[in-house]
Structure formats: C-alpha cells, structure tokens
Amino acid sequence: MEKERIIFHIDINHCFAQIEEMLDPSLKDIPMCVGGDEEKRSGIVLARNLKAKEYGITTAETLRDAYRKCPHLRVVPAKYSEYIYYTSRVKDIYREYTNQVESYGLDEAWIDVTDSYHLFGKPYDLAYEMQKRVLEEYGLTVSVGVAWNKVFAKLGSDMIKPSGMVIITKYNYQDIVWNQPVEDLLFVGGKTKPKLNDMGIFTIGDLAQSNKSKLQKRFGVKGIEMWNFANGYDNAAVDANGYVAPPKSIGNSTTPPSDINSLREAEVILQHLCESVASRLRDEQKKGHVVSIYPRDTNLKSFSRQRKLQEPTNISTEILKVAMELLEDNYDFSILPLRSIGVHVSKLVDDVNIPKQINLFDSIEQEKTRELTIDKTIDELRERFGFHVVKRASALLDKETENFDAKNSNSVFPGRKKDYDLDNDNIENDILYKKDKRSQKIMEEYLKNKGEY
Structure with missing residues (x-):
C-alpha cells in the first residue's frame, strides 16, 4: 500500500515588511510598507505590515494611493540582499528535516516530510516545531498548511495569517477547502x-x-x-534541492523615471528590455514563438498584445522589431503617455535541433547570424567586465535610462507569482529567470562582508 504523503507549505508572513521590522523593531508600532521611490517612478507597495493593513493598504497598489489611505505611512526602501539572506536562512531550517524543499519565490516553500517526519515525531508536531524555530531564531512569523498534496498545502497556509496552521486531510478537506x-x-x-x-x-x-x-x-x-x-487529485512531487522547472515564458518590465511620451522614447526602453529577455532566453537555451507587450498608461490602465512568429527567436533585434510594431499598431501617444511597459516571449522551445525553414535569400540568414553574434558578444563582455562596458547607440538617446541594466536591475518588477492565470499562456509559470544569478551573487557578497562566507 502506497504511503500517504505529508507535505507542508510554509509562507513567511508579509515577508519584506516583517524582515524590516526584525531589523528595526520600532517599525512594528507604526504603519509601514516596503516600497519603491516615487520620484524614480517605481512607487508601489511591495509589502506592508499589520499596522498598514489596518488602513486598507494592499500589496502592489501605488504609494500615492497608499498615502491617501494613511498620510503618515512610513515607506522603507527595499533591501533585497537582506531579504535573500534571511529567507535563505529560514529555508535552511526546513532542510534540516528533509532535502525535499521546493522554493516558491523568496518567502514560500513546499516541504515533503513523508520519509523523514518519523525521525522527529508526529508530522503535525514537526510543522509546529519548524514554525516555532523560525520565530525564535529569526523573529519571523510563518503560516503553515499541511496536506497530502501541494495544492491543498498552499491553500492551507493562506487561510490564517499571521502564524496560522491549517491541517487538511482526506477526511476533512470538503469541509475546509x-x-x-x-x-x-x-x-x-x-x-x-x-x-x-x-x-x-x-x-x-x-x-x-x-x-x-x-x-x-x-x-x-x-x-x-x-x-x-x-x-485533491494532485500528485506533483516536491522538487528536491531547489530544482526549478523550465520556464514557459520569459519577460521583463519597468517603470522608467519619466513618462514615455512617444514611440521613439518607447523604443529606447524596449531596447533595454528586449536585450534582457533575449539574453535570458539564451541563458536558458530557449527560443520563443510568441512576442507580447504589456503597456500601462498614466491612468494605470494596462493591456496586452501579442504576435506569433513564423520561426522561434532569441535575438534581441527580432524581439524589438515585433514589440515596436505591436506598440505602433495598438497605442496612440497623443491621448496619454505610458507609465510603464513590459515585453514577454512565450511558447518556448529548446534551442537545439530546431528545424529551419530554407530561406531563398541567404542574406536574411546572414543577417540573423550577425545579430545573434552581436548579442552573444555583448553578453560575454558584460559578464566579464560589467554592464556599462558596452552599450548600443540607441541607449545614449536617454540619459535617464542610459545605464539601465534591465537584466539584473532590482527596479525591474517581474509578474507576481500570485497573478499567474491558467487562461494566459504568457503569464502562466512565468519564471522570469528564476535561477536568479544576480541574487546568488548578492547573497555571496553579503555573507562575505559578514565574515560568514
């Protein structure tokens, strides 16, 4: 008889804000949120504490709206290196009980203790022990869901916050779920x-x-x-040791320092974004069949448009060409400027053994090869000497964004995991370079400075 699985889903409550409170306990007593810089146009609420929640402040709303609800709101700039460090340490606690730990963003993880819980006692006591250790060792509260599958475990951890625990079994799931x-x-x-x-x-x-x-x-x-x-028919395994599934789409978006008032200004921003998306596609050894754009105007209304390509690509100029055509055909800058814009490439295929359509014009293939060579050369130079060592001429047209490293910048906000939608192939499982090489480097540098690496 097959053993019934015991799976935890553990979520650090209002993670970024709670880490800020742990670093500065005085923040617990006032309405506070972690947010971007309004002057630099990245002004959204990334996380808020319980005091701010009482005022109705929500994650992802603009700081302008948050201030309307709470004029004395304290906004703290994000410290990503700290968040990476402490969330990694919390997951190290989980790994003391099993190697079956799968990250779901920085703040969440699934933990499969089916084969190990008996070493530590009853499974529900073990869940409580993990919850207690995170609080005692790092001062952070977590919510826990316990179930026999990942979907219900995740649902359970979302039901009671902060510090909740919900146990879902095959006997009670209809009443609870x-x-x-x-x-x-x-x-x-x-x-x-x-x-x-x-x-x-x-x-x-x-x-x-x-x-x-x-x-x-x-x-x-x-x-x-x-x-x-x-x-409850979910047999998906908890991937051991942080395994990350291949992405189904890769994208990037940004809110530039100033509104985008023309197609020409948009092209400068899109060039940065398309370079970053193409580079990430090559890092993953993928090409994509569909290019999508996600503009948002200054009234914060957004829309999406997409186009399917005859052949998949991971060349930045090809992605940029389609993105510009989509924007030109579907947006009128004389009505309203854009506040932000994003680009995604989806319907990904492996960049190996892709059948190529024979082209009657060799010059087209030669041009593709030339552009790909340029992209790869830029990648190699930036990897060795830093982003600023080489720039395209178009980047010089806008001094505010000239040095915008779209691939590695923390000001580029990826699609939130909780916004994934089964009806949207461009968003579903959009990992956006989840292997996150830069985060690893940040953490290593942080630990080095702390004398622990």
Whole structure:
C-alpha cells in the first residue's frame, strides 16, 4: 500500500515588511510598507505590515494611493540582499528535516516530510516545531498548511495569517477547502475567475462538483487540471534541492523615471528590455514563438498584445522589431503617455535541433547570424567586465535610462507569482529567470562582508 504523503507549505508572513521590522523593531508600532521611490517612478507597495493593513493598504497598489489611505505611512526602501539572506536562512531550517524543499519565490516553500517526519515525531508536531524555530531564531512569523498534496498545502497556509496552521486531510478537506472562493485555488487567477463565475462556479466545491466535460470544452486541458486540483487529485512531487522547472515564458518590465511620451522614447526602453529577455532566453537555451507587450498608461490602465512568429527567436533585434510594431499598431501617444511597459516571449522551445525553414535569400540568414553574434558578444563582455562596458547607440538617446541594466536591475518588477492565470499562456509559470544569478551573487557578497562566507 502506497504511503500517504505529508507535505507542508510554509509562507513567511508579509515577508519584506516583517524582515524590516526584525531589523528595526520600532517599525512594528507604526504603519509601514516596503516600497519603491516615487520620484524614480517605481512607487508601489511591495509589502506592508499589520499596522498598514489596518488602513486598507494592499500589496502592489501605488504609494500615492497608499498615502491617501494613511498620510503618515512610513515607506522603507527595499533591501533585497537582506531579504535573500534571511529567507535563505529560514529555508535552511526546513532542510534540516528533509532535502525535499521546493522554493516558491523568496518567502514560500513546499516541504515533503513523508520519509523523514518519523525521525522527529508526529508530522503535525514537526510543522509546529519548524514554525516555532523560525520565530525564535529569526523573529519571523510563518503560516503553515499541511496536506497530502501541494495544492491543498498552499491553500492551507493562506487561510490564517499571521502564524496560522491549517491541517487538511482526506477526511476533512470538503469541509475546509470546498467552502473557499474558487479564486483561492492555486493557478486560478483574475482572468479565470469571471469565466468560472459565468458557469455558476463560485467556490472550490462548485468547481469540484462541476461537469468535467464542460470544463474541458471551455478551458481545454487546463479545465481538467482545475477540476483535479479542486478534488485533491494532485500528485506533483516536491522538487528536491531547489530544482526549478523550465520556464514557459520569459519577460521583463519597468517603470522608467519619466513618462514615455512617444514611440521613439518607447523604443529606447524596449531596447533595454528586449536585450534582457533575449539574453535570458539564451541563458536558458530557449527560443520563443510568441512576442507580447504589456503597456500601462498614466491612468494605470494596462493591456496586452501579442504576435506569433513564423520561426522561434532569441535575438534581441527580432524581439524589438515585433514589440515596436505591436506598440505602433495598438497605442496612440497623443491621448496619454505610458507609465510603464513590459515585453514577454512565450511558447518556448529548446534551442537545439530546431528545424529551419530554407530561406531563398541567404542574406536574411546572414543577417540573423550577425545579430545573434552581436548579442552573444555583448553578453560575454558584460559578464566579464560589467554592464556599462558596452552599450548600443540607441541607449545614449536617454540619459535617464542610459545605464539601465534591465537584466539584473532590482527596479525591474517581474509578474507576481500570485497573478499567474491558467487562461494566459504568457503569464502562466512565468519564471522570469528564476535561477536568479544576480541574487546568488548578492547573497555571496553579503555573507562575505559578514565574515560568514
């Protein structure tokens, strides 16, 4: 008989804000959030503490809106090296009990203790022990979900914050899980929710008891996947030792220091973004069939447009050409400037053994080879000597963004993991270079300075 799995999902509550409170305890007594610099136009709430939550301040809203709710809000700049350091140390605690630890962003992790919990006592006592150790050793509260699968474990950790623990079993899951809103189920995002609501599906229980064939007809394979998740049919393994699944799309976005007032200004920003996306594609040894843009105007209204390519690419100039065509065809700068813009490449394939269509014009293939060689040369020079050693001429057109390293800059905000949506292939599992070489370097430098590396 197969042993029933015991899986924890542990989430550091309001992670960035809580680490700031741990470093400066006086911040616990005032409304505080971690946010960007409004003057540099990266002014959003990255995390907020419990005092700020009382004022209705939410993650990802603009600092301008947050100040309206709480004029005396204290905004603390993000310290990414600290967050990387402490979240890594917290996960080291988990790894003392099992090597089956899978990160889900900096602040969350799945832990499979099926084969090891008996060494430490009962599984639920072990979950409490981990929770207690994180608080005692680092002063951070965590919420824990315990279940026999990853989806329900994640759901459990989200239900009681801070310091909650929810245990979901095959005997109680209908009472606990099925009453929750359908959008609380992992991978059911904002775009899927209204479509499910239109089908009369409002709770996870509604989804679990709905007609599987109708879901498949409406959502395809993903409809079956949602139905399985709602019923607890999730056999996905917790990936050992931080294994990261191959990305399904790679992208980048930014809010520049000034509004984007013309197509020419947009091209300068897009050049940086497309270079970073193309470089990440090559790092992953991938090419993509679909290029998408995500503009947002100064009224904070956003939209997306995409185009499928005849042949997959990881060349920056090809990605830029399509992105510019999409923007020119779909946006009128005379109405409103843009506040931010993003580029994604999806429908990825391995950059090996890709069948090539024979081209009647050798010059086109020669041009592709030339552009790819330029991209790779720029990559190598920047890797060896730093980003500023080589720039394209177009970068010099805007002094404010001339030195913008889109690939490694912390001012580039990737799509949040909780925004992934089963209906959007461009966002689903958008890892955005999750291997995160720069974060590793930051942490190593931090530890070196601390004398611990």
